[in-house]
Amino acid sequence: MGVSRRNFLKGLALGGTTGYLAMAGVSSTVMKDVFVPKPLVGDTDIGMCKSIKCTVVSETSWFNNARVVQDMKDAGGLLVNQYIIPWTNTGVKEGYNGNNAGGYSTLIDIEFMDGTKKKMLLDCGWNTDWMDVCFKREGVDKMLDNKEIDLLFVTHEHFDHYWGVESVMKHDPGIRVIVPKGFYKEGFDLLKGANFPVAHVKNDFPHTGKLEVRESGKVHPIYPGVASISFDSAIITRVLGEQALVFNIKDKGSVAVTGCCHMGIISFLQEIKQRVKGGDKIYGVQGGLHISPFEDWDPQYDDLIKAIPKYGIEVMGCNHCTGYLTAEKMVLAGLPVVQGTARFKSKKKLYLGNGDQIKFG
Amino acid sequence: MSEMKAMSQEEEKTEFNWPGFIVGLVVGSGLFYLTIKLISALMFSRTAA
Ligand SMILES: [Fe+2]
Ligand SMILES: [Fe+2]
Numbered sequence: 276m277g278v279s280r281r282n283f284l285k286g287l288a289l290g291g292t293t294g295y296l297a298m299a300g301v302s303s304t305v306m307k308d309v310f311v312p313k314p315l316v317g318d319t320d321i322g323m324c325k326s327i328k329c330t331v332v333s334e335t336s337w338f339n340n341a342r343v344v345q346d347m348k349d350a351g352g353l354l355v356n357q358y359i360i361p362w363t364n365t366g367v368k369e370g371y372n373g374n375n376a377g378g379y380s381t382l383i384d385i386e387f388m389d390g391t392k393k394k395m396l397l398d399c400g401w402n403t404d405w406m407d408v409c410f411k412r413e414g415v416d417k418m419l420d421n422k423e424i425d426l427l428f429v430t431h432e433h434f435d436h437y438w439g440v441e442s443v444m445k446h447d448p449g450i451r452v453i454v455p456k457g458f459y460k461e462g463f464d465l466l467k468g469a470n471f472p473v474a475h476v477k478n479d480f481p482h483t484g485k486l487e488v489r490e491s492g493k494v495h496p497i498y499p500g501v502a503s504i505s506f507d508s509a510i511i512t513r514v515l516g517e518q519a520l521v522f523n524i525k526d527k528g529s530v531a532v533t534g535c536c537h538m539g540i541i542s543f544l545q546e547i548k549q550r551v552k553g554g555d556k557i558y559g560v561q562g563g564l565h566i567s568p569f570e571d572w573d574p575q576y577d578d579l580i581k582a583i584p585k586y587g588i589e590v591m592g593c594n595h596c597t598g599y600l601t602a603e604k605m606v607l608a609g610l611p612v613v614q615g616t617a618r619f620k621s622k623k624k625l626y627l628g629n630g631d632q633i634k635f636g
Numbered sequence: 637m638s639e640m641k642a643m644s645q646e647e648e649k650t651e652f653n654w655p656g657f658i659v660g661l662v663v664g665s666g667l668f669y670l671t672i673k674l675i676s677a678l679m680f681s682r683t684a685a
Contacts, residue, residue, distance in 0.1 A: 279653075286653030290660020291667075298665035302672050310676040 324500030326636030430534025457516020567598030
């Protein structure tokens with residue numbers, strides 16, 4: 276009896292070793308898919324549109340980089356509430372009438388499958404004097420007066436993207452406004468007509484239209500072929516939450532249109548891939564990519580530049596907080612960065628500047 | 637008598653034990669499977685940092 280048990284154990288040991296090694300072989304070859312999770316494929320159908328045209332109303336958020344950084348430092352650092360920072364608004368040589376504040380705003384013309392069209396405004400800039408001039412240059416003021424712009428999509432609460440809201444409200448206070456979840460009370464108050472004298476921001480034309488706050492972690496349809504995605508990003512100067520747009524263009528693929536993209540361009544593209552039907556083909560990008568906004572360079576940005584080509588983007592429109600350094604490196608990496616014309620205080624032709632247009636589809 | 641016993645012991649030693657081998661095969665492969673499942677679960681966890 277003792278002997279046969281020993282034999283059994285010998286067989287067990289041999290079988291165990293064989294089985295263990297065999298399983299190692301099988302699981303690393305034919306069975307490997309069982310262990311590697313399947314990439315998520317988007318299943319939210321946002322529909323389709325024919326084309327979009329983006330007009331860069333203003334991408335120059337401020338005119339002197341060092342000044343805006345110093346304003347934040349002097350107020351106590353990057354996490355200080357933007358509404359209590361005394362932003363420099365006089366004596367800046369390259370500023371607009373001495374004011375360092377500019378703004379970010381893009382006009383989007385959408386053509387639907389049935390040939391009808393709609394306009395939306397992505398962000399409304401910062402300095403209302405500057406925005407008034409920019410709106411006039413692109414005819415946005417008249418469009419607002421005539422109620423031709425269907426909605427104002429605010430990507431995030433940052434000064435340079437949102438504080439120019441008075442320039443919109445003075446022409447069309449009834450406009451539909453969409454903001455991301457995370458907006459602070461000050462932000463809603465500004466919309467309703469508040470004044471923040473320390474930060475030199477006010478709105479004398481209270482909003483009377485529909486206001487929508489978009490939850491994070493979801494794809495929100497806006498029009499056929501147009502949707503937004505919100506992110507719970509924590510951003511400098513105590514801002515919370517950012518949203519961006521995704522368009523599904525017939526025969527081309529997805530186009531990602533951003534404000535600042537503080538959530539990171541890779542995060543946004545991944546989210547489109549994993550949530551939006553057809554999002555695995557990213558055809559184009561437009562907007563701020565937030566890589567080197569202050570024109571400094573960190574080796575980790577190189578990894579970003581290396582990661583972007585994997586998405587097979589065919590048309591790369593970018594500007595604002597993308598940074599000129601990043602644009603140079605993206606061109607070197609073979610990315611199809613669309614050049615601008617460096618007009619109306621945009622500094623270089625490296626990417627789309629103020630007054631430049633880009634069409635997708 | 638004692639010689640016979642020694643002989644039979646020798647004979648039994650060389651005999652291959654199939655039931656033991658089969659049980660070992662199942663336990664051994666199962667063990668590897670569980671290990672790699674655990675590792676992949678930890679590796680691809682979406683909640684872990
Ligand atoms: Fe920005
Ligand atoms: Fe921003």
